[in-house]
Amino acid sequence: MWKVAIGFVAGIALVGIVALNIMDQMMFKEHLSPFGFEETIARIQHNIADSPELKAKGWALSGLRNPAKAVQADGSNVLPVQMIEVCSTKYSGPILKEDTVRFLSILMPCKISVYKKQDGKTYIGTMNAGLMGKFFGPVVSPIMSKVAEDQKKFLEFDPSKPAPAIILPAAPAAGGGAGGGGGGC
């Protein structure tokens, strides 16, 4: 009997260790970009802004934020990082209307992070919207599944197209906002 108990506890411990180790990789995804830093940003932005399909689903760029700037202002350096902010009111609206999941507004707008790493390559960081949505019940789960599907389209690159220009925010918002206000949440 004690062997079973030890085995059970060991099994739980093993699962816990494995879960802790892979949790971050499940919740967030990192993709290696085939393009340089600026071009990656521009291509993602244009994938979103120029797609009639995504436009029909309400997606719009809502900002471009540079967390590295604050570090620089503080007298230090980090490698380039920019966050593309994008939102669809068609998805955010129902979540914001439901009190039980309204706290998820903290995840809005959706962010796609583009950054360089020490190997000199450019990476794209996204949230695993599909998986996260599964934990928040019937209102959120189907919405996040759709967000996950659309997210894939954000990152579908066509290298045959020439590199577009970065879409700069229309104007910085007061208080360090992302500026732009082109749409979204």
Add this chain to the structure above:
Amino acid sequence: MLKKLIAGLGIVACAAFAVQTVKANMPPTPSAAAAPTPQILPKPATNSTADHSKFKELQKDFATGPDVTKACLTCHTEAAKQIQKTTHWTWEYLNPETKQRLGKKTIVNNFCTSVQSNYEFCTACHVGYGWKDQHFDFTAQENVDCLVCHDTTGTYRKIPGLAGHPAYKEMEYPPHSGKMVPAVNLKLVAQNIGKSSRRTCGACHFYGGGGDAVKHGDLDSSMTNPGKYLDVHMDKAGLNFSCATCHMTSGHQVPGSRYSMTKDGGDVGRMHMRGKQDANPETCIACHGNKPHPEKVGRLNNHTANIACQTCHIPEFARGGKATKMLWDWSTAGKLDKDGKPFSLKDSGGNESYNSKKGDFVDETNVIPEYIWFNGRIDYTLRETKLDPAHVIKINSFEGSPTDGKSKIWPIKLFKGKQPYDVGSNMLVVFHTYGKDDSALWSNFNWDKAIEFGMKEIGAQYSGKYAFVSTEMSWPITHMVAPKGDALTCKQCHAPDVGIGRLDKVPGIYMPGRRANPLLDLAGWGIAALTLIGVLLHGAGRIYMARKGH
């Protein structure tokens, strides 16, 4: 419970991303093609005993730069003679080690390639007036330009195409741009001269290669008023070093040259000694010594024999938001639009990626340097050097090895290019880019004519056939020194998270952890853990059995 845990995770994750409350930042703005239009700067604080505006010689209107110089020389009688002995004037340097004759006057690089046959344009960065062809008088003292280094008003600007002169009357520059450059007020500038500054040095050194940030990678206009993050010594709100603080000048001789680099400051005998080590002032150790790190991180001092300070303390270059050129492909120059006119294209960051006059470019910010062994000796591929076009031609070769006892690991910018060479002689060619004649590449986009003219100009033979060869040029990285907290950390070389450390390509060194492999690490730790478990179980078993009396 799980829901709360996930929500908590989400909040933490979002907070980690969104905690910055900065204003939206614009990506790097396009590099300007030339120095900005001047505005009069506030008069700098000075403890000088002379107010030049009160000098009678300077209280008149000047028609030209040489007229100002004549006035300067009435008091500063030796200044022009001193200048004429410097490389700033001669654009010529005889490397005592390699015996190669170097300098802008003769060298062919892989940016704009050559000054020869393009004097009027290139000599906008010469400290003189009137160098428009090979017949320039290097002995005429009035040809020395005092103002370009000593202007404090910010209004003095030498315009490419005027052979080193500023605009004496309002003119459009760049041509056909619609941008007007006002005529310089020479009297104002002459009455307000002062010490050289980051701005005056930067007027040329930040714009080398034809634009802001193009050439060096660690020198661009962001260094005019840098923040601490960009250069801890030049930080305008901190130490506020000017260029001359390190490149300490005496008799107009400015120490520090990439043609003959100072590896470790130990070459006593060069000009201008000072600092703890009695060594050349433009080196780090002239002030910081050979054991610069405090006791608690004293292990770092073991690195100084083999690793240049710059390697750790300049983790990336082009960090000021100005993209530096990493590639210049001349072979694609000359494409015209459907109306037969030259055109240009921009990349996603707003930098020029194609120009009919110059070809294709690749620009980059925050560049991670290449690292090499370097012993201070640099060999150049000269125009007369026979080359093998089947291989990439190294315009300059930084020599060094892990075993010569003289080399250190240095960071460099590796600049790649494609440029024309003479197929008949297998030598690099000089070609004529700028001029008001029919042979200039930028006017007629005809390589044959441009090369023929350029080669004739220097008196060299040309077979009449050209092709393009791939080239590389190395640039030492030594500016943009980051604050100490941003220096490379141990693991960036020794145990890199990404699998390959910074010094991975540097030969001849053993570094534990230089190629980390997560799976191998896991396997190793797994074996260690299983061994430990085995030992514990075995021990426990023996104790158990002993207690049972076996």
